[in-house]
Amino acid sequence: MKKYWFWIALILLIIISLIFEFTMSPNFEHHNWWSSIPAFWIIFGFLGCALLVIFSKGIGKLFLDRKEDYYNDK
Amino acid sequence: MINEFVIPPAIILIIGAFVLPLLRKKIRSTAFLFFAFLTLFYIWNLPDGAMQIAHVMDYSLIVCKVDALSRIFGLAFSFILFAGGIYAFHIKETAQQSAALLYAAGAIGVCFAGDLFTLFIFWESMGFTSLYLIWARRTKESHESGFRYLIYHVFGGGMLFIGILMHISETGNIMITRLFSGGSISSWFILLGVAINAAIPPLHTWLSDAYPKATITGAVLLSALTTKSAVYVLIRMFPGWDILVVLGVIMSIHGVVFAVLSNNIRGILSYHIMSQVGYMVAGVGIGSAMALNGATALAVSNVLYKATLFMGTGVVLYTTGKDKLNELGGLIRSQRLTMCLYMIAALAISGAPLLNGFVSKSLVIGSAAEAHRNIAVLLLHLASIGTFLSVGLKLPYFTWFSKPKDKNLVVKAPPKNMYIAMVVINLLCILYGIMPSLLYKLLPFPVHFNPYNMHHLVETVQVLTFTFIAFWLLRKKLKPHKGIFLDFDWFYRRPAKLARRIFVDSTAMIFDKADKVVEYVTKKSVDLGRNPYIIFGKFNSERSYTPDKYRPPIRILLLSVLGAFIFIFLLGLF
Numbered sequence: 242m243k244k245y246w247f248w249i250a251l252i253l254l255i256i257i258s259l260i261f262e263f264t265m266s267p268n269f270e271h272h273n274w275w276s277s278i279p280a281f282w283i284i285f286g287f288l289g290c291a292l293l294v295i296f297s298k299g300i301g302k303l304f305l306d307r308k309e310d311y312y313n314d315k
Numbered sequence: 316m317i318n319e320f321v322i323p324p325a326i327i328l329i330i331g332a333f334v335l336p337l338l339r340k341k342i343r344s345t346a347f348l349f350f351a352f353l354t355l356f357y358i359w360n361l362p363d364g365a366m367q368i369a370h371v372m373d374y375s376l377i378v379c380k381v382d383a384l385s386r387i388f389g390l391a392f393s394f395i396l397f398a399g400g401i402y403a404f405h406i407k408e409t410a411q412q413s414a415a416l417l418y419a420a421g422a423i424g425v426c427f428a429g430d431l432f433t434l435f436i437f438w439e440s441m442g443f444t445s446l447y448l449i450w451a452r453r454t455k456e457s458h459e460s461g462f463r464y465l466i467y468h469v470f471g472g473g474m475l476f477i478g479i480l481m482h483i484s485e486t487g488n489i490m491i492t493r494l495f496s497g498g499s500i501s502s503w504f505i506l507l508g509v510a511i512n513a514a515i516p517p518l519h520t521w522l523s524d525a526y527p528k529a530t531i532t533g534a535v536l537l538s539a540l541t542t543k544s545a546v547y548v549l550i551r552m553f554p555g556w557d558i559l560v561v562l563g564v565i566m567s568i569h570g571v572v573f574a575v576l577s578n579n580i581r582g583i584l585s586y587h588i589m590s591q592v593g594y595m596v597a598g599v600g601i602g603s604a605m606a607l608n609g610a611t612a613l614a615v616s617n618v619l620y621k622a623t624l625f626m627g628t629g630v631v632l633y634t635t636g637k638d639k640l641n642e643l644g645g646l647i648r649s650q651r652l653t654m655c656l657y658m659i660a661a662l663a664i665s666g667a668p669l670l671n672g673f674v675s676k677s678l679v680i681g682s683a684a685e686a687h688r689n690i691a692v693l694l695l696h697l698a699s700i701g702t703f704l705s706v707g708l709k710l711p712y713f714t715w716f717s718k719p720k721d722k723n724l725v726v727k728a729p730p731k732n733m734y735i736a737m738v739v740i741n742l743l744c745i746l747y748g749i750m751p752s753l754l755y756k757l758l759p760f761p762v763h764f765n766p767y768n769m770h771h772l773v774e775t776v777q778v779l780t781f782t783f784i785a786f787w788l789l790r791k792k793l794k795p796h797k798g799i800f801l802d803f804d805w806f807y808r809r810p811a812k813l814a815r816r817i818f819v820d821s822t823a824m825i826f827d828k829a830d831k832v833v834e835y836v837t838k839k840s841v842d843l844g845r846n847p848y849i850i851f852g853k854f855n856s857e858r859s860y861t862p863d864k865y866r867p868p869i870r871i872l873l874l875s876v877l878g879a880f881i882f883i884f885l886l887g888l889f
Contacts, residue, residue, distance in 0.1 A: 251780055258776045265769045273689055282774045285693075286781030289700040294789045297575035305576065305800035312799075312808050 255283070321365045323379035324389060325424035325437065327354045328396075332416035336409050344404045347412050351397035354423065358389040366429065374489060377429025384611065384759040388426040388547045391615040392419055394743075395539040395622050402626055402736035403532035414447035415536055422540040426547055430489045431479045434548070438475065438512075442468035445541060448533025449525050457528040463804075467511060467521035475508025496556045506553060512545035513596060514589050515562050516569050520804035522588060523573065527581040527638065531629040534581060538625045539618045542588055546595045546614045550759075555602030560683075563597025564694045566590065571701025573802060575709065578795045580628040580638050583710050584621065590698055591617045591664070597695065598679040601686050604760040609678030611758055616671040616747065620660040623740045624706065627657030630729045631714060637724070640710070640795035645719030649726045654715045656737040661711065663744045665703035668775060671744045674751035674766040681764065700782045708786045709793050 259280065275281045331350030338346050363386075367379040396419040406412065421444060424437030442465070449461040481501035483489055494502040507518075514522040526537055553559060570590025577583045591613070598610030630653045631646065632638045647654060663670035666677070676699065683691045747754040755762040786793075842849060846860040 251783070254776060255780055258773045258780075261769055262773050262777075265773075273684070273692070275693075280777070282777035283781050285696065286700060286778035287785045289697045289778075290704050290782040290785035291789060293571065293575060293697070293701045293704060294785070294792055297572045298792055300572070301576045301800055305802075307799050307801060309797060309799055312811075 321361065321367045321379050321381070322357075323367060323424065323427055324354050324358050324361070324393070325420040325427065327357060328416045328420035328423065332413040332420065335413050335416065340407060340409075343409060343412060344400070344406070347416065348397060348400045348404075350416060351393060351400050351419070354419075355390065355393040355397055358386060358393055358423075361386060361389075374430075374432065376433050377490070378433050379427045380429030381427065382759070383757065384547070384550065385426045387611060387615060387757045387759070388543070389423050390757070391543070391618045392422050392426065392540060395618050395740075396536065398622065398736045398740050399532065399535045399539075401732050401739065402535055402629070404732035405730040406532055408451070411448065411451050411530065411533065414444045414451075415533070418444035418448065418536060418540060422544040425544045429491060431483065431491060432489060434491060435472075435476060435479055438544075439472045441541060441544065442472060445533075445537055448537060449529045451533060452528060452530045454528070457525075460525045460528045463808075464521050464525040467518075471508050471511030471518075473508075474504050474511070478502070478504030478506075478508055491551055493554065494552050496553075496558070506556075509545050509548050509553075510562075512541055513549060513592055514542055514545075514566075515592075515596060516566055516589070517803040517806075519566070519569075519589050520802055523582060523585045523802060524804055526585040526588070527579045531633050534629065535622050535625045538584065538588055538621045542592050543614045543618055546592060546599070546610060549596065549599045550607055550610055554599055554607055556600055559600030560597050560688065560691060561600070563593045563595070563600055564691050564698075565593070566596060567593030567698035568694060568701070569593075571698050571705055573800070574705035575701065575793070576800050577705075578640050578798065580631060580640060580643070580710055580714060581625065583705055584624050584628060587624075587664070587702065587706055588617075588621060590702060591621065593698065594676065594679050594695060597691060598682060601679075601682050601688070603682050603686065605678060605685060605762075605764065606682035608755075608758045608760050608762055609675065609680075609682050612675035612678055612754055615754065615757075616663070616675040616744070619740050619744050619747075620663040620670075620672060623660035623737050623744070624657060624664065626733065626737050626740075627653055627660065628710075628714075630733055633733070634726050634729050635724055639797070640713045641797050642720055642724075643714045644717040645715070646726065647715040650715060652734060653729075653737075654711060656734065656741055658707070658711060659741045660737075660744065661703075661707040663748065665707045665779065666699055666775060667779060668748075668767070668772055669745070670748035671751075671754065673748060673775065674754065677766045677771055678762075678764060696778065700778060703779055703782050704786055708783065712786075712790065713793075713795055 262280065275285075278284075328350060331346070335343055335346055335350075361381045363381055363383065365379070365381045366377060369376045369378050396415070399415065403412070403415070418441055421437045421439075421441035425434055425441070428434040428437060446461055446465050446468075449457050449464060478501050481499070481504060482494075485499055485501055494505065496502070511518045511521075522542070526534055529537055549559070567590045570586045570588070570593060574583045574586040574590065577586055595610040595613050595617075598606040598613065600606075628638070630650070631643065634650070635643065635646070637643055659670070663672040666672045680692055680695050680699075683695060751766055755764075848860065848865070
């Protein structure tokens with residue numbers, strides 16, 4: 242039940258943020274190439290997080306993971 | 316020159332460290348708090364521009380020089396010493412308490428040092444005193460990693476000292492001044508020394524190696540003082556060095572990638588210090604007033620919430636005796652309060668609105684945007700996502716929420732003072748988050764920035780919520796497993812075996828051989844001394860010389876020689 246409310250709150254938050262994004266005046270002060278992409282930060286947040294997880298775990302598996310006693314084995 | 320008589324604030328703590336062991340055991344923790352609070356109060360009331368000069372030999376050392384930048388760092392350090400004192404109130408070990416006071420004295424001394432010699436002395440004192448907070452854990456791991464920490468810092472101090480000596484011989488000036496890139500090699504040596512303490516990769520491994528092995532209470536101070544005092548020196552001496560932007564951004568990403576990998580709860584936070592310091596280093600590299608303000612504000616904020624995070628994980632370690640994610644889980648039932656206090660700090664570090672991370676991180680990123688460094692802006696945002704992912708989601712999820720790995724895990728109750736310390740710091744995090752002007756007016760330059768604009772709020776809310784959603788979908792991938800991972804410390808830890816073989820084992824072997832040779836020669840010469848006749852072969856093989864045996868032949872020999880002599884003599888006469 243608790244979880245249910247949590248997700249509803251989250252979705253509401255996103256909807257509100259989207260409403261604000263499309264109604265407020267564009268940011269002239271720091272205009273970058275990404276300012277014109279709609280919902281850029283949603284894409285960035287999602288892909289950024291996924292990328293970090295996959296990249297970190299990937300290089301971990303490929304090169305970096307070792308047993309705990311790696312430096313202490315004789 | 317304004318030259319009122321001001322006592323350097325570090326002196327209070329140094330006196331405190333030596334008075335503490337003389338007091339009765341019961342009141343030592345209270346006295347610790349007293350000295351920390353006194354320092355905080357004293358720094359708060361120090362007038363701007365106050366200076367204290369000490370004449371040592373031919374030099375005039377400025378042992379204390381107050382301006383806005385040194386004051387805000389001094390305040391942050393003394394506040395965290397106070398909060399750390401509350402957190403460690405139950406500790407009855409005087410050596411740790413004195414070491415903590417001296418360590419903070421070093422960090423605060425660095426902030427108020429006006430010349431390079433004073434800076435260096437306080438800088439070095441930090442290394443040794445903080446080492447005790449690592450060794451005081453008294454495990455084999457902490458002992459070994461403490462040694463590596465020591466070697467690293469002695470090396471860094473050496474680089475700094477070389478740089479200082481070269482700088483003085485070039486310019487004849489011992490004051491701490493702004494250095495310019497492209498200048499002399501001395502600046503690079505100083506930068507190298509400072510970079511080691513700031514944990515700029517690839518010189519960062521002392522941090523991720525030693526901090527997770529420090530004592531529960533010591534790690535709180537370690538997380539706050541060493542790296543942030545290095546950031547202070549960077550702000551003072553290296554603003555606008557372009558290379559720092561690149562290093563800072565690399566650092567912030569490197570930190571989060573390894574935080575995602577790490578299995579140790581305090582290991583995650585240690586890598587996270589790196590990531591956060593990366594923002595500050597990048598801010599220093601950008602070098603505008605806004606960027607330096609941002610680096611300062613972020614340093615102060617980071618001192619606060621990072622200490623709380625270490626306190627929260629410290630409670631977990633204290634109550635369960637475990638600090639590996641693959642052994643934890645399901646602690647929410649017994650640790651709801653700890654989790655809540657931890658989460659406030661975790662949201663603060665992730666830059667959630669209404670908390671101090673939001674109002675300080677945006678200064679740095681805003682200054683990068685102002686300087687049109689778009690790649691830096693995006694990568695710093697990415698590091699921010701990684702922050703929330705590792706500190707705000709992965710760590711709490713696998714510590715408190717996921718299924719317990721060990722059903723029989725005994726959770727004892729932590730002392731109340733641990734909670735009080737976390738509450739005190741969290742209140743300040745919230746206060747600065749709601750009223751950023753309180754923080755901004757302490758910054759070295761005037762601030763014309765309102766973090767609570769719509770664009771910024773929308774951006775933050777969207778990034779954070781979708782980071783959470785991505786985490787939720789990928790959480791199985793993050794499942795912790797036992798083990799460690801390689802970092803740059805591989806380059807000195809793995810060849811350590813080879814170095815040991817070359818320098819220790821081979822030397823030992825040579826000594827061993829020499830020992831055997833000497834023993835053989837000695838034995839033979841003793842035998843020879845006992846019976847020189849053994850030279851002539853086996854027929855004289857008695858071990859020692861017996862005169863009776865050789866007397867008759869020798870007598871005959873001597874007689875015949877004498878006879879021959881007399882014979883020749885007589886021949887000569889006649």
